Amino acid sequence: MKKPSWRRIWLKTHQLLGLTIGLLFALAGLTGSILVFEQSLDQQLNRDLMLTENQGQRLSLAALVELVQPRHAALGAIDRIAVPRSEAEVFQVRFTPSATGKGKPRPVEVYVDPYTGETLGQRSGKSGIVAWIYDLHAHLLTGWTGRTIMGIVALTALVLMVSGLLLWWPLLKGGWRVAWGVRRTKFNFDLHKVVGLGGMLPLLLIAFTGVYLGLPSLVKPVIRSVSSETRTPKKVASVPVKEGQPVLNPDQAVALALQRMPGSELFYVDLPEGEEGTYKIFVRQPGEVGQLRGVGRIWLDQYSGEVLATHDWEKFSFADTYFRIQLPLHNGDAFGMVGRGLFCVAGLAPAILYVTGFLLWWRKKRSKARKAASVQTLAAVRSSV
Known part of the structure; x- marks a missing residue:
């Protein structure tokens, strides 16, 4: 054969x-x-x-939180803000509902006009x-x-x-x-x-x-x-010095983060959760491959603004x-x-x-x-x- x-x-x-x-x-x-x-x-x-x-003057992140959180308190707490990358884009504010029963609750995304503060609508994540x-x-x-x-x-x-x-x-x-x-x-x-x-x-x-x-x-x-x-930092925590200590607002946290990674483009801001929660700032650093996403991360103490950890493209293996x-x-x-x-x-x-x-x-x-x-x-x- x-x-x-x-x-x-x-x-x-x-x-x-x-x-x-x-x-x-x-x-x-x-x-x-x-x-x-x-x-x-x-x-x-x-x-x-x-x-x-x-068009006009864009709302600050602090003003956005003060405006949107009480308006949509029934959705839970704001945990992330996606920042507009162009004049035509809007704020995407993510709420995570409190867990009530089995399973992880599904986040809800609320879309807010960055100039008027008007809520344009919402949908499940x-x-x-x-x-x-x-x-x-x-x-x-x-x-x-x-x-x-x-x-x-x-x-x-x-x-x-x-x-x-x-x-x-x-x-x-x-x-x-x-x-x-x-x-x-x-x-x-x-x-x-x-x-x-x-x-x-x-x-x-x-x-x-x-x-x-x-x-x-x-x-x-x-x-x-x-x-x-390089492993992503885990269990990064803020350290409150005294009871009732004021926390940084989101704009202050972003400014400090961008000082650490100058020239970066801001993508997301994760707000602190609880007394030991931290700000987590997501950026795209200069020289990163691709335009749609960023790999830079900066964790900040919500009280002092100290940089607690980073995920830095320039130091990648x-x-x-x-x-x-x-x-x-x-x-x-x-x-x-x-x-x-x-x-x-x-x-x-x-x-x-x-x-x-x-x-x-x-x-x-x-x-x-x-x-x-x-x-x-x-x-x-x-x-x-």
Whole structure:
């Protein structure tokens, strides 16, 4: 019996994985294309809630808290304020209700016009169509199980692309038209190979980073074996000197934090909880990879303003940097607006590859079935003669 060639083995592997796991890869690509612009899309879908046309002097953080906390006292206490990053954006004030029974209470986000102080509306944390698409993309709507599955999909996608490249490589011998052209007579086949090759680099990067995002427990030990990871500070506490000691207001805390990390862009302010609670300031430091998120953190004593701990991009180890850049590399944010646009288009490729691959497989299967039926008919005719 003749042994199958390596090309045939790769073809069968590519075909099997493409027809099965490839469907989830296509789903991940389509949802990922949407999520490349998730913040802008969320704002456009909820303009009345998340955007304002008012202009003028923006409310201070202290004035915001004094205005909004009593107005929405029934929601609990303010624990985080998301600061507008443009003139059109609004304050996003997060309330965490008190726990009453089993389970952790779901936060409520209140949206406040930064110029008038008017409450524009509210919604549960991580709700809305964009949040649902993100959950579908990252977790298949099934939590940690779905996250693990998507990590496996990312690993499989790497195998698919490598096997596809190995199958394409011999076509170069046939010239440019065979290797790169799209012929009318072989449209599905040629479109499949051209889209796969054209999207190869961004898709490889998306899949590679997706392995970490879906299977961090698989990747982290490898990276930690060559570089230590800086742990996020735990149990950081303020120290009240005397009873009734005044606390810093949020504006004072932010000013002190930005002195510690000058030139940083402010993202969030976590308010102190209880007598030992601290201010936690979230910033994006100069030189960070990506524009959508920041990794800088400053913990401040709510009484003295002393910096108790930091998470500083400028002091990151190789492991810290590696883990930090995976998401902006995954969604194209590391390459600016042009990169995000490219990754948005690249995210469509897996769906095109799945459809064209399925059509190639289906037509081949039908062709084999017709040939088998023809052989059986011919045999029946001969046996009746």
